[in-house]
Amino acid sequence: AMISKGNYRHFMLKEIHEQPIVVAQTLRTYLRRLEGELAPPPEDIDLASVRRVTIVACGTSFYAGMVAKYWFEQFARVPVDIDVASEFRYREPIMEEGGLALFISQSGETADTLAALRHARASGQKIAVVVNVPTSTMAREADLLLPTHAGPEIGVASTKAFTCQLAVLAALAASLARAKGRLSQEEERRIVRHLSEAPAAINGALAYDEAIEALAATIAPARDVLYLGRGPDYPLALEGALKLKEISYIHAEGYAAGEMKHGPIALIDDAVPVVVIAPSGPLFDKTVSNMQEVQARGGQVILISDYDGIEAAGEGCVATLTMPKVHPLIAPIVYAIPVQLLAYHVAVAKGTDVDQPRNLAKSVTVE
Ligand code: G6P
Numbered sequence: 001a002m003i004s005k006g007n008y009r010h011f012m013l014k015e016i017h018e019q020p021i022v023v024a025q026t027l028r029t030y031l032r033r034l035e036g037e038l039a040p041p042p043e044d045i046d047l048a049s050v051r052r053v054t055i056v057a058c059g060t061s062f063y064a065g066m067v068a069k070y071w072f073e074q075f076a077r078v079p080v081d082i083d084v085a086s087e088f089r090y091r092e093p094i095m096e097e098g099g100l101a102l103f104i105s106q107s108g109e110t111a112d113t114l115a116a117l118r119h120a121r122a123s124g125q126k127i128a129v130v131v132n133v134p135t136s137t138m139a140r141e142a143d144l145l146l147p148t149h150a151g152p153e154i155g156v157a158s159t160k161a162f163t164c165q166l167a168v169l170a171a172l173a174a175s176l177a178r179a180k181g182r183l184s185q186e187e188e189r190r191i192v193r194h195l196s197e198a199p200a201a202i203n204g205a206l207a208y209d210e211a212i213e214a215l216a217a218t219i220a221p222a223r224d225v226l227y228l229g230r231g232p233d234y235p236l237a238l239e240g241a242l243k244l245k246e247i248s249y250i251h252a253e254g255y256a257a258g259e260m261k262h263g264p265i266a267l268i269d270d271a272v273p274v275v276v277i278a279p280s281g282p283l284f285d286k287t288v289s290n291m292q293e294v295q296a297r298g299g300q301v302i303l304i305s306d307y308d309g310i311e312a313a314g315e316g317c318v319a320t321l322t323m324p325k326v327h328p329l330i331a332p333i334v335y336a337i338p339v340q341l342l343a344y345h346v347a348v349a350k351g352t353d354v355d356q357p358r359n360l361a362k363s364v365t366v367e
Contacts (some may be wrong), residue, residue: 003152003154009348010155010344010348010354010355011154011155011355012155012157012159012247012340012344012354012355013344013354015150015153015154015155015159015160016159016160016206016337016340016341016344017206018150018151018160019159019160019163019199019202019206019337020199020200020202020203020206021199022148022149022150022151022160022163022164023160023163023164023167023198023199023202023333024198024199025149026147026148026149026150026164026167026168027167027171027195027196027198027199028149029147029149030167030168030171030172030175031171031192031195031196032192033192033196036188036189036192036193037188037189037192038171038174038175038178038188038191038192039171040175041144041146041172041175045100045126045128045143045144046179047175047176047179047180048179048180048181049098050078050098050099050100050126050176050179051078051096051097051098051099052078052079052080052081052096052098052099052100053072053078053079053080053081053099053100053101053102053176054080054081054082054083054093054095054099054100054101054102054120054125055068055069055080055081055082055083055101055102055103055104056082056083056084056085056088056101056102056103056104056113056116056117056120057084057085057103057104057105057113058084058085058086058105058110058112058113058364059158059242060106060157060158060161060162060239060242060243061104061105061106061110061113061130061158061161061162061165062082062084062085062104063162063235063236063238063239063242064104064130064162064165064166064169064235065082065102065104065169066082066234066235066238067166067169067232067235067236067332068080068102068104068166068169068170068172068173069082070231070232071169071170071173071232071329072172072173072176074173075173075174075176075177075182075183076173076176076177076179076180076182077177077180077182078176078180081093083116084112085103085110085112085113085115085116086112086367088112088116088119089115089116089119093123095120095123095124095125097124099124099125099126100125100126100128101116101117101120101121101125101126101127101128102128102129102130103116103117103120103127103128103129103130103131103138103142104129104130104131104165104169105129105130105131105132105136105138106131106132106133106148106150106153106158106161106165106363107131107132107133107136107362107363108129108131108132108133108136108137108138108139109133109136109137109138109363109365110363110364110365111364111365111366111367112364112367113138114137114138114141115367117129117138117141117142118141121141126143126144127141127142127143127144128142128143128144128145128146128172129141129142129144129145129146130146130147130148130165130168130169130172131145131146131147131148132147132148132149132150132153132161132164134147146168146172147168148161148164148165148167148168149164150164153362154355154362155354155355156246156355156356156357156360156361156362157243157246157247157343157354157357157360159336159340162239162336163202163333163336163337166332166333166336167195167198167333170191170195170329170330170333171195174188174191174192174195191329194326194327194329194330195329195330197326197327197330198326198330198333198334200324201323201324201326201330201333201334202333202334202337204323204324204334205323205324205334205335205337205338206337206341208321208337208338208341209341211319211321212321212338212341212342212345213341213345213348215302215318215319215342215345216342216345216346216348216349217349218273218300218318219250219273219342219346219349220248220250220346220349220350222250222271222272222273223250223251223271224250224251224252224253224267224272225241225244225250225251225252225253225272225273225274225275226241226252226253226254226255226260226264226267226268226272226273226274226275226294226299227240227241227244227252227253227254227255227274227275227277227339228254228255228256228257228260228274228275228276228277228287228290228291228294229254229256229257229276229277229278229287230256230257230258230278230283230286230287231281231283232328232331232332233277233278233279233283233331233332233335234254234256234257235254235332236254236277236332236335236336236339237254237255237256237257237275237277238254239254239336239339240252240254240275240277240339240342240343241253241254242254243339243340243342243343243344244342244343244346246343246357246360247343247344247346247347247352247354247357248343248346248347248350248352249350249352249357249358250346250350257276257278257286257287257290257291258286258290260290260293260294261290261293265293265294265297268294268297268298268299269297269298269299270298270299270300271300272299272300273299273300273301273302273318274291274294274299274300274301274302275301275302275304275339275342276290276291276294276301276302276303276304276305277304277305277335277339278291278303278304278305278307279305279306279307279323279326279328279331279335280305280306280307280308280325281328281331284305284307288313291303291317295316295317300318301314301316301317301318302317302318302319302320302321302342303317303319303320303321304320304321304323304335304338304339305320305321305322305323306322306323306324306325306326306331310322321338323335323338
């Protein structure tokens, strides 16, 4: 069927706004919300015997994998290796028995990821894939197919596929934890409840569309933009920077907030916007002190947080975006929205071809 932009100016904006629906749609496959239970994995795979997970992906899908590493290790206590697909085979990775290799891809066709999948298969790994195109090559070659139900994604810069990938990966981390005997019924119920709250929280974050549009004018003239985050939200900083680079052509870097003092702080002056992703939680105070180091050097901080005292914490910031209060587990899903919207509106302000950015392809089928 022909897919139209509807009333939206670009596919990317439409796809950003579809996220409450498609994340809910995706979660329905993995959760039994009313029973407060995780659904059994769609195909038979013995998760209890998984001793190590190797995650491989490219681009935005790789950053979803980086978030998942935190979840798999934290909830299931299963060690995780993660690589970008173009590096994976060449470092001669060690893949032992009991290994699950997990490939994440919107298209299911990315050449580097597919080659990595075949390499892992030849090395005796069980193959799981998180893909958005159920008829894709990766879907066909998997032992365990974990579909995202984002619907067709047309914008070259991935948005809704990313949040759907995160939803699947969070549910998989919980399933792995359960299979390992690390999740009580009570904890399972709580995780299911938190995940079920994601669509409404995404909706809440989408309410910032206009505020972010106004903010975009201040970022559009910048030459460099820095994104900072910690823990499972560090990959969101990387994703925010990637989105901005892809569609606005502004140089951007994502950094672990605590690592900034080892380099990028040298770049900071009053011409550098710094986006700080800081959900409340155990890492909040440390992130705020990194933010203050930026402010002390004149950096123009945009603080994104659900912290109660955000106005006070964000003193001296050029803007603060108050996110809905969510459990830290789903923060990466919710905080994806403001970074997507920011990239989108900056690109529109700069007049670039948002859905078809120069030099990029939706699906990269060459190595
Ligand atoms: C291209 C796209 C990105 C995407 C990446 C991985 O670079 O422009 O948006 O994240 O490929 O694609 P995949 O289909 O494997 O997720």
